[in-house]
Amino acid sequence: xxxxxxxxxxxxxxxxxxxxxxxTLLVHFLRExxxxxxxxxxxxxxxxxxxxxxxxxxxxxxxxxxAIQVDGQDxxxxxxxxxxxxxxxxVQEGFRQCHGLQCGYCTPGMVMAATGLLATNxxxxxxxxxxxxxxxxxxxxxxQMIVDSVRWAAxxxxxxx
Amino acid sequence: xxxxxxxxxxxxxxxLLTGTGTFVDDLSPAxxxxxxxxxxxxxxxxxxxxxxxxxxxxxxxxxxxxxxxxTQYPDLPGGLPxxxxxxxxxxxVRFAGEPVAxxxxxxxxxxxxxxxxxxxxxxxxxxxxxxxxxxxxxAPVLFPAHSSNVITVVPTMDDLERELGxxxxxxxxxVVNQRCAAVPIEPMACLADWRRDDVTLWATFQAPHHLRxxxxxxxxxxxxxxxxxxxxxxxxxxxxxxxxxELFLAPLLSKWxxxxxxxAQTRSEAMVQMNHGRDQVHDIDVGFDRDGTIKALRMxxxxxxxxxxxxxxxxxxxxxxxxxxxxxxxxxxxxxxxTVVTNTTPxxxxxxxxRPEAAxxxxxxxxLVARRTGLDPAEVRRRNFIGPSSFPYExxxxxxxxxxxxxxxxxxxCLRLVDYDAVRAEQAARRDDPDAPLIGVGLSSxxxxxxxxxxxxxxxxxxxxxxxxxxxxIAPDGSATVFSGSSPHGQGHExxxxxxxxxxxxxxxxxxxxxxxxxxxxxxGIGTMGSRxxxxxxxxxxxxxxxxxxxxxxxxxxxxxxxEEDLVVADDAFHVRGSPGKNxxxxxxxxxxxxxxxxxxxLPAGSLEERLFQESPNFSYPSGAYACxxxxxRSTGRIDIRTMVLxxxxxxxxxxxxxxxxxxxGVAQGIAQALFEAxxxxxxxxxxxxxxxxxxVPSAPDLPGYIAGRIVTECPNNPLGxxxxxxxxxxxxxxxxxxxxxxxxxxxxxxxxxxPITPEKVWRLMAAGR
Numbered sequence: 034x035x036x037x038x039x040x041x042x043x044x045x046x047x048x049x050x051x052x053x054x055x056x057t058l059l060v061h062f063l064r065e066x067x068x069x070x071x072x073x074x075x076x077x078x079x080x081x082x083x084x085x086x087x088x089x090x091x092x093x094x095x096x097x098x099x100a101i102q103v104d105g106q107d108x109x110x111x112x113x114x115x116x117x118x119x120x121x122x123x124v125q126e127g128f129r130q131c132h133g134l135q136c137g138y139c140t141p142g143m144v145m146a147a148t149g150l151l152a153t154n155x156x157x158x159x160x161x162x163x164x165x166x167x168x169x170x171x172x173x174x175x176x177q178m179i180v181d182s183v184r185w186a187a188x189x190x191x192x193x194x
Numbered sequence: 195x196x197x198x199x200x201x202x203x204x205x206x207x208x209x210l211l212t213g214t215g216t217f218v219d220d221l222s223p224a225x226x227x228x229x230x231x232x233x234x235x236x237x238x239x240x241x242x243x244x245x246x247x248x249x250x251x252x253x254x255x256x257x258x259x260x261x262x263x264x265t266q267y268p269d270l271p272g273g274l275p276x277x278x279x280x281x282x283x284x285x286x287v288r289f290a291g292e293p294v295a296x297x298x299x300x301x302x303x304x305x306x307x308x309x310x311x312x313x314x315x316x317x318x319x320x321x322x323x324x325x326x327x328x329x330x331x332x333a334p335v336l337f338p339a340h341s342s343n344v345i346t347v348v349p350t351m352d353d354l355e356r357e358l359g360x361x362x363x364x365x366x367x368x369v370v371n372q373r374c375a376a377v378p379i380e381p382m383a384c385l386a387d388w389r390r391d392d393v394t395l396w397a398t399f400q401a402p403h404h405l406r407x408x409x410x411x412x413x414x415x416x417x418x419x420x421x422x423x424x425x426x427x428x429x430x431x432x433x434x435x436x437x438x439x440e441l442f443l444a445p446l447l448s449k450w451x452x453x454x455x456x457x458a459q460t461r462s463e464a465m466v467q468m469n470h471g472r473d474q475v476h477d478i479d480v481g482f483d484r485d486g487t488i489k490a491l492r493m494x495x496x497x498x499x500x501x502x503x504x505x506x507x508x509x510x511x512x513x514x515x516x517x518x519x520x521x522x523x524x525x526x527x528x529x530x531x532x533t534v535v536t537n538t539t540p541x542x543x544x545x546x547x548x549r550p551e552a553a554x555x556x557x558x559x560x561x562l563v564a565r566r567t568g569l570d571p572a573e574v575r576r577r578n579f580i581g582p583s584s585f586p587y588e589x590x591x592x593x594x595x596x597x598x599x600x601x602x603x604x605x606x607x608c609l610r611l612v613d614y615d616a617v618r619a620e621q622a623a624r625r626d627d628p629d630a631p632l633i634g635v636g637l638s639s640x641x642x643x644x645x646x647x648x649x650x651x652x653x654x655x656x657x658x659x660x661x662x663x664x665x666x667x668i669a670p671d672g673s674a675t676v677f678s679g680s681s682p683h684g685q686g687h688e689x690x691x692x693x694x695x696x697x698x699x700x701x702x703x704x705x706x707x708x709x710x711x712x713x714x715x716x717x718x719g720i721g722t723m724g725s726r727x728x729x730x731x732x733x734x735x736x737x738x739x740x741x742x743x744x745x746x747x748x749x750x751x752x753x754x755x756x757x758e759e760d761l762v763v764a765d766d767a768f769h770v771r772g773s774p775g776k777n778x779x780x781x782x783x784x785x786x787x788x789x790x791x792x793x794x795x796x797l798p799a800g801s802l803e804e805r806l807f808q809e810s811p812n813f814s815y816p817s818g819a820y821a822c823x824x825x826x827x828r829s830t831g832r833i834d835i836r837t838m839v840l841x842x843x844x845x846x847x848x849x850x851x852x853x854x855x856x857x858x859x860g861v862a863q864g865i866a867q868a869l870f871e872a873x874x875x876x877x878x879x880x881x882x883x884x885x886x887x888x889x890x891v892p893s894a895p896d897l898p899g900y901i902a903g904r905i906v907t908e909c910p911n912n913p914l915g916x917x918x919x920x921x922x923x924x925x926x927x928x929x930x931x932x933x934x935x936x937x938x939x940x941x942x943x944x945x946x947x948x949x950p951i952t953p954e955k956v957w958r959l960m961a962a963g964r
Contacts (some may be wrong), residue, residue, distance in 0.1 A: 043680075054303060065301075070220035071213015074430070075379040078462035080886035083379055111213035125211040129203055133850045135859065136216065136684030138209030138380040138428030163894040170886070172379050172429050173684045175862030176894040178855055 042067065045113030053100055054138030060084045061109055062100035063123045071141045072083040075170070082169030085142035085149075086110050094168070094179050111141035114148065122184040124148050133182030135173035143169050147183045197693040197703055198914075201851040205688040205708070215426040218383040218396050219458040220737040223289040226385070227256055227279060229440070229447055229457040230305035231324065232295040232312045233467070235324070237537040237879020238334065239316035241285055247269040254300035256451050258312065259443075261285075267446070269439045271408045272505040272656045279502035279540070281439045283885060286500035287316070288336055289537050290880055291466030293439050298455055299449055321879035322536040325496045328536045336501065336535045345503050350492075350514075351529040354479075357490035357526045359811045361481030365562050370948045371551045373473035373498065373873040374866075376544045376684070377891050380428020380601040381464035386444035387454040394421045395444045400430040403723025404657055404679050406713040414443055417713075420445075424711040425445055431863070432543030433468045433958060434683065436504055467885040469507070470873050471500040471544020474514065474551045482561050486567045486574040493518045493555065495531035500540035505656040507541045512654075513548030513643065516594045519555035521601040521817060522578040526589035528690050537879040543723065545863055545924040557929030558946065561636075561936065565945060571933070572614065575605060582907075584783040586812075596644065597917075598907040599817045605639055606905050608819035609839040617823055617837075623728060623909025625941060631834075633744055634938025637813075638820045638930035644725030644918035645814030645909070652720060661807040663719050664734035664740050668696060668802035670788055672780035673705040676739075677805075679719020680731035681711035685856065685920060690728060690848045691735045694914070699746075699929065700741035701780055702762030707806035717805070720934075724823050725816060728848055733810030733912040741804045751953050752794040782885040788899060791936035814909045814917035820861075822930040827937045831957030840926070841903040845917035854902050854918050860923020861900060866892050867924075868931035872950050886894060890950075931943055939963070 041050040044067055051066055063069045063086070074085035074096055084096040087109040095108075115123030124147045127133065134140040143166065150157060151167040157165065162183045163176070169181060209215045246258040247330040261284040269278035283294045295312055299305035320334040327333055330344040358364045384397040393413070397407055402424040410420040427434065442455045447455040451721045459467060474497050481490035515529035560578070564571040579601045580587050586595040605935065614635065621633040642677055646652050652660040663679035669898070676695050678687060692706040699706075709715060750768035751758040754776060761768045768783060770776040786792040823837040840857055847853045870890035874883050883889040908915030929947060934952050938942055942963025947955060 044314075056303065061241075061302075065222070068222075069213065070217075071215075071382070073217070074219070074238045074458075075381070075428075076719065076886045078461065078885045078887045081379060081461070111211075121211065128211055129207045132204070132855045134210055135206060135686070135855060136378070136380070137215055137426060138378075140210050141213050144211065147383075151344075158383075159899070160895075166894040168893070170379060170891050170893050172377055172431070172863070172891070173859045174855060175858035175900065176897050177858050177899050180894065180899070 038101055040100050040132045042100065042103055042160040043107045045109055055101060056067055057100045058096055059100045059103055060095040069110050069112050073138055073141060075139065080170065082146060083139050083142040084113060085145040085169060087149055090152060112142055117192050120150065122152065123190050127182040127185035129182065130181040131178050132186050133174065139169060139171045143171065147186065151187060157177045180188060196697055198848050200688060200699045200849065202693055202703065204686050205856060206686060210666060217426050217428055218385055218398050219398055221385050223387060226454045226456055227298050227300060227451055228302040228310040229296055229444065229455050229858055230312065231293040232297065232309045233402050234283060234292040234294055236287055236289045236316045236318055237321035237400060238319040239287050240289060240319065241283060241294060242315040242317050245313040246295065249297055249311040252303040252308050252311065255308045256298040258297045268403055268412060269455050270439065270442065270764045271412060271826050272437055274503050277337050277503050282440055289539055289595045289705055292501065293540060296447065298451055317717065323536050323538050323875040323879050325534045325955040326532045328604040332805040336537065338944055339458050344814035345533045345535055346508060347532045348530055350528045352528055354490045354492045354528045356528050357851055358479055358492065359482040362483040363478060363566060364481045365566055367478045367559060367562055367946060368560060369476040369478065371474045371476065371554060372949055373470050373541070374544055375465055375470050375873050375889060376431040376433035376468065378429030378433060379429055379460035381461055382438055382440065382468055383458040384440055385454060386447040388445055392419050393448065394423065395445055395481045396425060397441055398427045398434060399424045399680065400683055402711055403679060403713055403719040404721055407658055408437065409445065413445060413721045424681045425448045430683040430895065431545040432471060432547055432723060435721060436466065436469050436506060436542045445777045446458065453904055462885050465540050465889060469504060469542040470500065470539050471541060471547065473541050474549060476512065478555055478559055480563060480721065481769060482563045482567065484567060486563060486569045486577045488524050488563060488578050490523060490526040491519060491524050492528045497531060497532050497533040498538065498541055499535050499734065501535060501540045502540045503533065503535065504540050504542040505544045507545065507657050514552045517549050517552035517641065517643055518556060519590060519609065520553060521580055521599065521639055522556065523580045524838040532802050545726060545860060546921040549642040550925045550928060553642060553925045554929045555962055557640065557933065559640045561933045562945060570606065571637050572609060575637065576602060576627055583837045589655050595812060596815045597909050597911055598811055599815060600905060600907050601817060604817065604819040604841045604843055604905050607905060608821050608839055608949050611901055611903050612821040612823065612837055612839040619941045628828065631827050632938040634824045634826065634929045634934040636822045636933025636937055638926050639818065639935065640926035640929065641817040641922060642925045643813045643814055644921060645729035645810060645818050646724035647730065647813050648810050651813065657720055659720065661714065662731040662734045663805065663807050665729065666737040666738040666741060668784045668787065668952050670785050672701065674699060674701050674708060676708045676710065677716045678710045678731050678735065680722045680727055681715050681719065682722050682727065685722060685727050687851045689730060690852060693848055694735045695739045698736055699743055700766065702766055710866040725920040727920065728914065728916045729814045729909060729912050729918045730808060731808055732848060732916060733914050734806060736862045736913050737808055738804045738806045741806070742802055745801045746783050748794055749786055750778050751783065753778050753786060753792065765948060790867045810911055814845065814911065816844045816917040816919060816922050818922060818926050820926045822934040824934040826937055830962065831953035833953065833956060835865065835898040837901065838898045838905065839901045841905060842919065842922055843907055844919040845906065845909040846915035846921065848916065850853040856919045857902060857923045858885070858900055858920045860921060861927040862892065863924045864898055864927025865897060865931055867902055868928045868949050868951060870950050
């Protein structure tokens with residue numbers, strides 16, 4: 034280990050305090066130290082967004098942050114999402130209803146980016162959804178059904194809506 | 195109610211939406227070590243020395259290995275004599291990114307540190323990256339034992355010069371189908387765990403049995419000692435059916451270190467280490483009459499294979515030349531090809547593999563004929579289509595007999611959805627308005643060969659066979675497990691195969707589980723590629739289910755004291771036709787199937803289990819008609835896709851939601867090839883688009899919404915009547931987009947533009963044509 038530092042990060046509501054290599058990326062802290070493997074890695078240039086998580090409620094790319102940079106902050110990963118759709122949040126349910134995923138590798142990042150969008154804009158247009166997801170790549174769906182999924186979530190924040 | 199044809203939500207989704215799927219890099223067994231390759235920084239060079247002393251002295255480094263440690267192991271399988279690819283480069287490196295050494299360390303950070311500390315000295319050799327340069331007299335030869343960079347040549351028997359000369363007119367087209375990267379969002383990854391005599395390899399792979407067959411042989415161990423598991427696979431698109439060094443080395447590294455060893459590629463590594471696709475050059479001549487009738491077509495294909503001939507790569511131009519005439523009745527067709535090695539990443543399958551190249555060229559040719567004759571492109575298509583009553587249709591190649599289709603009907607539906615006449619009117623109205631964006635509309639009446647396949651069709655690419663296996667097993671409570679030899683990577687087999695089995699067996703969808711991807715639980719399989727999932731593998735599920743039902747009916751008839759032919763199965767029970775209330779549940783039948791005292795005498799206990807290997811007498815031929823409307827900004831050359839209409843004919847559809855998803859994804863890759871993506875090299879063979887900063891994978895704002903339509907002509911060659919859908923979009927879309935751009939630029943005298951059509955290219959064409 035190059036140099037060990039202590040970090041304390043609240044992940045999905047649970048405080049995690051560990052001694053880590055100072056250069057540990059947040060995504061590796063989540064995947065390899067916390068063993069939360071829902072957050073994925075798809076590139077090394079911050080383009081693909083498979084690693085997207087919420088940092089204090091805002092969508093960020095966890096491959097582009099050192100774990101030590103978010104010391105004391107609050108991180109939500111896909112494993113931390115809950116909601117009224119049989120335990121799913123509206124975004125997750127929207128992706129299920131509208132076939133917004135195929136291989137599922139980009140999906141956690143997409144879901145987190147969409148969750149971040151709907152937190153600030155509860156009723157986005159198609160163009161706003163596309164722009165909000167511009168940092169997330171999907172190679173399977175061609176995006177139309179992802180856009181439909183996010184619209185579904187906006188229209189059905191609660192079951193029966 | 196029939197589930198086949200219904201929009202059923204996917205069984206796969208709950209785990210993938212909650213982060214509880216299992217991709218290879220999610221696995222971390224105890225004491226797991228991490229492998230990192232040291233790859234060539236040169237495109238062509240002699241390896242003068244490798245100095246690993248500094249790396250070996252670092253904390254946490256387990257070891258470093260090079261080609262010198264592999265002398266008792268063969269080169270990677272599937273190569274041609276004298277042209278095999280070594281697992282690690284031996285003396286010579288032939289492309290930038292070729293693995294030269296591998297280091298194993300306690301974690302991925304330490305492995306990366308150690309790899310960076312390994313010092314390799316190269317003596318540079320001249321490099322060639324293009325076909326033109328590789329075939330030049332003074333070109334450096336990649337494999338001196340072979341003496342030429344041209345690897346295979348299939349000449350034509352007849353150059354058709356006579357027929358071409360007899361037509362009213364002839365035209366030539368030089369088409370570059372550029373090199374693309376598949377870019378599955380999950381790069382290659384594998385994890386090997388060698389314990390005593392047994393090895394397990396988890397790999398993100400499209401064909402785990404194919405890998406097991408070759409890996410066991412390469413390691414010289416029995417197949418029962420070698421288990422390959424493809425867990426959740428994050429996309430493939432053809433890039434995960436080929437032999438990468440890590441798949442063979444990881445088991446050895448685990449054996450040598452006594453620890454599980456994992457390798458997970460970074461994207462920058464994946465861009466040069468995973469095989470590329472396309473990279474063909476076509477020289478086409480077409481002869482036609484004034485009325486737009488195409489009389490003769492000659493296509494000469496050159497395939498860039500990259501540094502090492504891959505069995506799939508060698509097959510690409512075969513498929514291209516097979517499909518050269520598309521959906522047209524062309525009396526004389528002549529094809530030939532050659533394959534050429536260059537100092538670039540090896541080329542193999544990428545979504546469509548040889549067929550997008552064919553469809554693109556013939557659809558460009560039809561538009562060229564329309565331009566030269568002054569006819570509408572839709573009309574030229576109509577005049578040359580193979581008619582809907584002409585099937586089976588024998589083509590210029592005896593291996594290729596089109597199964598079914600209705601090309602005119604697909605085009606009619608496509609023109610209706612795009613509102614063709616209105617777009618043409620709008621285009622004409624705008625032409626003379628210098629402030630309005632240019633409008634272009636492009637058509638693509640495409641056809642591909644899929645459903646691999648008939649005996650021999652995959653053997654040619656090194657696979658064991660071309661059938662697909664399915665096993666159906668009824669549990670004592672009447673629930674069912676379907677095992678498929680076809681291991682998916684996003685296609686939704688768990689859902690579609692359960693739909694097929696549910697309809698056939700009368701067992702509820704929720705009581706059917708579909709498994710795959712593990713050589714320990716599925717005895718043999720081929721894989722998911724070539725749009726074969728539903729037509730071949732799905733048909734296997736249907737056939738195996740039908741055989742189970744036959745036996746289950748005998749048991750039910752015995753229990754009900756009724757005649758088999760009077761039984762109908764529905765809602766998890768067998769009912770006697772015409773006798774309401776007289777029925778027996780699937781659970782009772784299943785339970786009885788294990789009790790000899792309750793069985794009819796001809797059936798042994800445990801008979802409700804069936805395994806079969808589905809063969810197909812012919813390929814399937816998915817087709818469709820796509821239309822694209824583009825707007826081009828006259829001052830910047832910016833291209834916006836305004837409308838994208840997709841009319842597909844994939845035969846019988848199992849799940850329209852999933853079928854449409856497959857089309858969308860393929861179309862996105864097709865648009866990306868037309869407008870954005872190109873894997874490029876500089877003159878020294880250095881890749882200049884080797885990261886996602888430089889290689890332009892589109893994201894959501896770059897792509898349009900899609901308008902999907904459908905016609906159905908069933909495939910007569912499999913029990914489902916399905917043709918396959920995985921590659922369709924990637925086959926059909928590029929021509930629609932390029933034809934639209936060329937159409938928009940027709941006023942500037944433009945007849946062809948090579949892909950990717952960047953705003954800069956468009957701007958230059960407009961500037962030159964003004």
